[in-house]
Amino acid sequence: MSEEQFSILLVDDDEVDRLTVKRALKKAGLRALLIEAKKGAEAITKLQPSGNNLVPVPDTNYSSQTVDSTNHIFDLILLDYRLPDIDGLHLIAKIKELNLDLPLIVLTGQGDEELAVEIMKAGAADYLSKAKIEPKSLAKAIENAIRIHRAEQAVRLANQRLRASNELLVLKNQELERQQQQIKLQNIKLQESYNLKSEFLATMSHELRTPMNAIMGFSQLLLRQYPDPLTEQQQNLVRRIFNNSKSLLDMINEMLDFSKIEAGKLEVNSQKFDLNYLVKLTVEELRSLAIQKHLNLAVDIQLEDQFIIQDLNFVKRTLINLVSNAIKFTEAGEVKVKVWSTDETKVAISVTDTGIGIAPEDHEKIFQAFRQGDQSFTRKHSGTGLGLAITQSLVKMMGGKISLDSELGKGATFTVEIPRKYDV
Structure with missing residues (x-):
C-alpha cells in the first residue's frame, strides 16, 4: 500500500454510502484526506479553491477532523452517479468546464452498470458497484486511477515539451537554411x-x-x-x-x-623514369648557384630500385624549389640532398641546409601562398612566397606529403615522401 496521502472529493447524497467508503479506506490502510459533498452543486463549490475542509482518514481509530486546505488540489473524485440535483454525465461536463484535470471513479447502484460505462466514455477512470465495495478493491482502484492519471499527465507534459522543442528546432532549421542560402550566394x-x-x-x-x-x-x-x-x-x-x-x-x-x-588545370602525367638520374641532373643544374655563394652541394642516393612511376616534371620542380630555397637562405656551410626508400611502396627525398632556419611558429605559415618567414618590406631575401605553396600542392597531387624539421638559426630539413607508383 502506498505511503502517500491522497486528497479525495467524495460526492454522494447517501450518508450511509459515504460512511461505507470512509470505513473501507480506513480498513485498507489508505491514507486519505476527504471532502464530502451531498449534491452536484456543492461538489462544484468544493472544487473551487476557497472552501475545502479536508477530513483525514487515519491508519487507525478513524476520527473526523477539519483541516484548512485553501487552494488545495484534489487527487481524485469519487462520484455517485445519481445525485438529487444532477446526474453523473452532466456533473462531469461541469467539472470539465472548470478546466480541472482530475481522475474520477463512479460509484453506481444496482443496475447502473450501463450508465457507468457511458460515464467512463465521458472521461471517468473506473466505476465500482456500491454493493460490492471492498477495502482492497476500493484502495486499488483509487491508487490505479491516480497512478495512471499522473502517468498520462507526464506523457502529455513530455509531448508538450517535445512539440515546443520541435517548433524551436523548426525555427532554428529555417534560420540555418536561410543562413546556408546566404553562404551559398556568398560562396558563388x-x-x-x-x-x-x-x-x-x-x-x-x-x-x-x-x-x-x-x-x-x-x-x-x-x-x-x-x-x-x-x-x-x-x-x-x-x-x-x-x-x-x-x-x-x-x-x-x-x-x-x-x-x-x-x-585545377594542372594534372599529373605519370611515367616511368630513373629517379637517381633525375636527382643528379637537377642538382647539377643548380650547382652554379651554390658555387656563387661558396656552398658545398652534396648528393646522397640510397636506392636499390631507382625507377619510379610518377610525374617527372612534378618531381623535378619540387626538387628545384627545395634546393634553390636552401641555397637562397644559406650563407655558409652546405646543402645536402638525400634520396632513399622508406619501404617497398614509397621513396623519400630530403633537402638539408645549414642556413637561417625557421622558427617553430612559422612552420605552417611558410606553406601558405605569398607567405615567407620574414614578411617585412626590409627582408633580405626576395621572392613571391609561392615556392613552398606550389611544392606542397605538387607533392599532394602525387599522393605524397611534405614535412619540415627546423629551428631558428640551426638550418632546415624538408622531407618529401611520395609513392613509387602514382595511383590514378
Missing part, C-alpha cells in the same frame, strides 16, 4: 572573384613571359659580344639585366604554376 560570388583572379594571374603571367624571354635572349646575345665586343663595364650591366630578367621570369613562372593549380 567568392568563387567568381577567385576564378577571375586566377584567370588574371594566368593571363598576366603568360603575357609577361614573352617580353621577359626577349630581354633575356637579347642580353645573352650581348654577353656573347656579338657583333661587337663589350667593355667590362658594359658586360657587368648586361649581366645585371640578364640576372634580374631571369629572377623576374622565375617569379612569373611561379605565378603561372600557382594560377594553374588554383584553377
Whole structure:
C-alpha cells in the first residue's frame, strides 16, 4: 500500500454510502484526506479553491477532523452517479468546464452498470458497484486511477515539451537554411572573384613571359659580344639585366604554376623514369648557384630500385624549389640532398641546409601562398612566397606529403615522401 496521502472529493447524497467508503479506506490502510459533498452543486463549490475542509482518514481509530486546505488540489473524485440535483454525465461536463484535470471513479447502484460505462466514455477512470465495495478493491482502484492519471499527465507534459522543442528546432532549421542560402550566394560570388583572379594571374603571367624571354635572349646575345665586343663595364650591366630578367621570369613562372593549380588545370602525367638520374641532373643544374655563394652541394642516393612511376616534371620542380630555397637562405656551410626508400611502396627525398632556419611558429605559415618567414618590406631575401605553396600542392597531387624539421638559426630539413607508383 502506498505511503502517500491522497486528497479525495467524495460526492454522494447517501450518508450511509459515504460512511461505507470512509470505513473501507480506513480498513485498507489508505491514507486519505476527504471532502464530502451531498449534491452536484456543492461538489462544484468544493472544487473551487476557497472552501475545502479536508477530513483525514487515519491508519487507525478513524476520527473526523477539519483541516484548512485553501487552494488545495484534489487527487481524485469519487462520484455517485445519481445525485438529487444532477446526474453523473452532466456533473462531469461541469467539472470539465472548470478546466480541472482530475481522475474520477463512479460509484453506481444496482443496475447502473450501463450508465457507468457511458460515464467512463465521458472521461471517468473506473466505476465500482456500491454493493460490492471492498477495502482492497476500493484502495486499488483509487491508487490505479491516480497512478495512471499522473502517468498520462507526464506523457502529455513530455509531448508538450517535445512539440515546443520541435517548433524551436523548426525555427532554428529555417534560420540555418536561410543562413546556408546566404553562404551559398556568398560562396558563388567568392568563387567568381577567385576564378577571375586566377584567370588574371594566368593571363598576366603568360603575357609577361614573352617580353621577359626577349630581354633575356637579347642580353645573352650581348654577353656573347656579338657583333661587337663589350667593355667590362658594359658586360657587368648586361649581366645585371640578364640576372634580374631571369629572377623576374622565375617569379612569373611561379605565378603561372600557382594560377594553374588554383584553377585545377594542372594534372599529373605519370611515367616511368630513373629517379637517381633525375636527382643528379637537377642538382647539377643548380650547382652554379651554390658555387656563387661558396656552398658545398652534396648528393646522397640510397636506392636499390631507382625507377619510379610518377610525374617527372612534378618531381623535378619540387626538387628545384627545395634546393634553390636552401641555397637562397644559406650563407655558409652546405646543402645536402638525400634520396632513399622508406619501404617497398614509397621513396623519400630530403633537402638539408645549414642556413637561417625557421622558427617553430612559422612552420605552417611558410606553406601558405605569398607567405615567407620574414614578411617585412626590409627582408633580405626576395621572392613571391609561392615556392613552398606550389611544392606542397605538387607533392599532394602525387599522393605524397611534405614535412619540415627546423629551428631558428640551426638550418632546415624538408622531407618529401611520395609513392613509387602514382595511383590514378
